[in-house]
Amino acid sequence: MPILSHLWIILALPLAGAAINGLFGKRWPQSAVNSVAVGSVSLAFLAVLELVREFSHLAQDQIPYVGNYFTWITAGSFRVDFSLQVDQLTIVMLLTVSFVGMLIHIYSTGYMAHEGGYYRFFCYLNLFMFFMLTLVMAANLIVMFVGWEGVGLCSYLLIGFWFLKKSAADAGKKAFITTRIGDLGFMIGLLLVFWTFNSESFGEIFLQAGHMRAESATHVGVLTAICLLLFAGAVGKSAQLPLYVWLPDAMEGPTPVSALIHAATMVTAGVYMVARMHPLFSRAPIAMFAVAVVGAVTAFYSATIGLVQTDIKKVLAYSTVSQLGYMFLACGVGAYAAGIFHLMTHAFFKGLLFLAAGSVIHAMGGEQDMMKMGGLRKKIPITYWTMLIATLAIAGIPGFAGFFSKDEILEAAGAGPHANLWLWLLGVIGAGLTSFYMFRLVFLTFFGRPRFDEHKVHVHESPKNMTVSLMILAFCSIFGGWFAAPHLVGGTEYFEHFLHPVFSSYAVQAATEQAGSLAGNPGAEGGMASSPAMELLHALTGWPVIVGILGLLVAWWFYIKKPEAPKLLAQKIHGLYLLLLNKYYVDEIYAALIVRPLLWISTNVLWHGVDQGLIDGIVNGSARVARESGGKVRELQSGNTRSYAAWVVIGAVGFTVLLLGILGMVVH
Amino acid sequence: MSIPFFVFFACAVLAIAGALVLIVSREPIHSALALVLVMISLAILYLLLGAPFIAAVQIIVYAGAIMVLFVFVIMLLNAGVEERTNWSKLAKYAGLPLALILLLETAHWLFHAPIGVAIANGPGAPAPAASTTQLSLELFQQYLFPFEATSILILIAILGALVLARKEE
């Protein structure tokens, strides 16, 4: 079991790549940098595959498999090992992250080919992979936190990659600070966890949590607090309400970055964390509900914003936010498996969407405004088809990956143990909106007449290394969903079964029932609809599809049949339109409510008051004292050796007197 | 008055006289010679104290090497009469009293401090003259490390002296 017994290899590979590129890349040709970066990540991917093979041979009782490497921190009873663990959840995440990461690396070699700071980009990217994998494989909260902050750092670096562009630098800062707000909660959560369980390692925590009584809505205890705090971190990292504001701006970064970090992997870290901590969440219904509500509302809310955006990447950004909302919704209603599943499929198709969008932008020579595109269908066919597939997937058209995952989520939201009609409603409407704005994007970009000067912009298909990854991802976005083919379409809940041990092991009764109802329902095998439950399922399963197709049609009607219709509508409901266009003025509100007061305080109180008045006062004061006294004392420094000699003698005399005095005391 | 007393007083007087000359004379070379005188008389005292080896070393190294070096430098730099400048008021006015205080203190120390008493009335009896063999054993067994250390110190000193005194090209 080479890899399993040496999990660190998977981490070491990208880190090594980052180190090499960071140290020597500057002087190396792009080819060398490529081979290092892509090579390291691909090796990591292979390692993961091998790990999966070995993992499949593990006995059930050996899971989760934990590898301790060294004691990292010891302070009193506080002891943290640097330990990694593998279980089914980890496996899924690992596969997703390393696979998508690898593809995006390959893509980037083409996309960034003409950029400055090439080696820097790949150094950061590898570093990101390292931290992300750390986060995923962590066996205790502290190591996880390291990865957590690490990916934050990398995203900051990468968003601000074109740091000469002020907007980019600002976006980087915004992302960092906003997530930091959430991370504060996360950190407090960590402390609380330690205070409660006196340990940070998952195994220990879950074991103890398993023995704790589940808290109810009426009786709220430490678990709820912990979960809410941790969830605050997740909200920051995964750009949920109210901390989502950084993600759209993060689109300032290079598109591959948006694809990898802000669609596929990092932003899903929050979801992963919630899923990972499910034993706690399952015992904190309030927290669960909060998660669900935040998820559902975010899903709907950002979908509405997505309706009217014209920047292709902004649209994708908002859709990402809303999709993440779905994942949280899933977790919130206890369908962790569904959430993780959606996470995976979303990684595929959203990554694909971003890459395709990047390819479009590449083709348009840096143009991001959809209003200035159109009719690209013929010119960049590969991009077109792949993007179409991704759109179908995200819109939840049956047969594509998105269908299954989203379907499961809504199913759980509607029929699960924690089902809630309103959440379900929000989810369904959100689904409809999603398909609308996604098709809007497609139509605006690829159909109709070109709305740009054909002579200025000569559109060209992207190079191989970009299109290849596009196609691979397209393939995944189609068939990635069949893993979990729910029984109603005659599938065998494979994904559920696979993740089942993780989420059932520490689950409270309710959770296990739910898992059972989803997984091991004998009547469900073969997909024949017999029980009333199945009827309901069918009915529910219909809705997402219907709204999805509805959205498609509406979009078609608006942007193909009557291109002028949107304007009219915009005029009709102008207020709403503006509201959406300006993203509900959230940024402005934040600015007014938080940023400006903060600025005022820090300027007048902290800066002028504390810093200048107090600290500078102390510093300068001490300096002044030193100078004055020095000025006095330096008179002794006569530069005259003889007086120095005299001083020496004085010292000797004094010392002897002292000694005699002491001895006198000793004697008498 | 027996011979040792006589020798002691002779040497003591010589030594003190030498020290005084060292202070009084303004001709560096005279000071040097006075110091040599002090050293030789001290060497004789060492003999009297039954430490012939130390006495010999005292003469060879101190009188024979160090002081020669001094004289050599004096001659090399042709150091003339030292000029009378008294810029250091401190040294001028505080020096003598301080030194005297120190002297008194030391004396007081030697006579009244307990340790001083212990030794002052200590065994004056003539211990067997420390034979060179014993001394060498002491030196090379108990004090081996310091010995090596000093040798290294000397090496460093030689290098330092060379570096310092070399004329810059």
Add this chain to the structure above:
Amino acid sequence: MSVVPISWYLVLSAILFGLGVIAFVFKRNIITIFMSIELMLNAVNLAFVAFARARNQLDGLVFVFFVIVVAAAEAAVGLAIVIMLARNRESLNVERINLLKF
């Protein structure tokens, strides 16, 4: 045949030391100051030998030995410095060598 008491040696050494100090403070010629230091060392050596004799131990003598060695090293370096000084400042008077004045 009676023997000179140890304390006399000690007093002698004290006197010599005091004189050394006086010279150290009063002389202006840097070489002489050096010599006064040597004088003090000698005084201390005498005390050492006297103690060694009083205690019938050889350690004192060993110390003296070391003192002498160190003094030799010190003299070598110090005189080298003096030579440098004489070369650069054409004066051996410590009162003229006051570059380190405030």
Add this chain to the structure above:
Amino acid sequence: MTALAYLTWFERKVVARIQSRWGPYYVGAHGLLQPLADGLKFLFKEDVTPPASDRFVYLLAPFLALSLALTAIALIPFGPPSVRFPNGQSVFVVSDIDIGLLFLFAITSIGVYGVALAGWSSNSKYPLMGSLRSSAQMISYEVSLTMSVVGVLLLAGTLNFNEIISRQSGHFFLHWNVIHTGYGYFPQIIGFLCYLTAAIAETNRIPFDLPEAETELVAGFHTEYSSFKFAMFFMAEYANMLTVSCLATILFFGGWLSPLPDSWHWQLYLPGAGLLLLGLYTAYDTVANMRGIAQLQFAVVTALALGGGAICLIPVVMPIIQGPFWFTTKVLVFIFFYVWVRGTLPRFRYDQLMSFGWKLLLPVSLANLVITAFVIILPKLGHP
């Protein structure tokens, strides 16, 4: 003192012979009275003291030189300590102290002052140069001198002359340190050569007589000295010569020990026989080719020689005289060697002198020391 005086005569004779001259001839037969004449001359010449000189030091220097040189000789044992006066005072050993060698070195090391001060006090440039040179030279060569001797000390394991000598007894001359080979012994021939060189330098003799390089600095450190003070320096030089020769004899050539096996009893007669032969020779000379006053003088010499020989043949005296006889013979050989060198070799250049002293002599003597120590330790390594 007379011995010293006659050393000069001896030297002048030999050098003359080397340079195929007659040397001193007219004052007395074969210039026998020359030293006396010189001494008188020194006594009666006017004693000039340069006005600019530092009077006290100027006077001090020659006394220092001579007295120290003579003191050094006092430490040398000319014969076995066993021979004693009725009052128990040893005859040949003036002072037999535990660490005689160290004291010898102590005194010689102080000897530097004589030269240095002389040059300084006469307050004129040539002497200053000379004394600077000589003090530098003496300091440097003293080091290798000591080093070369330490080898012997290791072999002897003591600083006492008599013990050093007695350690070399037996097997007639095979145990002398120069050639003593064997288990745990290392022949000090290298050490000896180093010693000889360093000694010549130490005594400021040609080819190391830089301090008084007539051709360069009129007469070096004693340029300004005249009459009796000059004589003092002169005698001091010869005294030092004598001292180092004695030291060489003691350290390397078994001091007063006879080179002949003890079984050869006839060797007891050697001293007397030698003197008698000398007497016969001079007697022949007196009768054959001396005339007038010279004849008288030679008669005296003959009488002395014959008388001495006769005394030496008195059975009581015979054993007593053995040690001094051999000692003197050996020393004379060295003196002759000195003179020989002086007559033969040219003078060094100053930088050559220094580099030779530091870069060749010292390392060689050090190497000798290390090897010796190793050879001595080697047998003990197995069983500490």
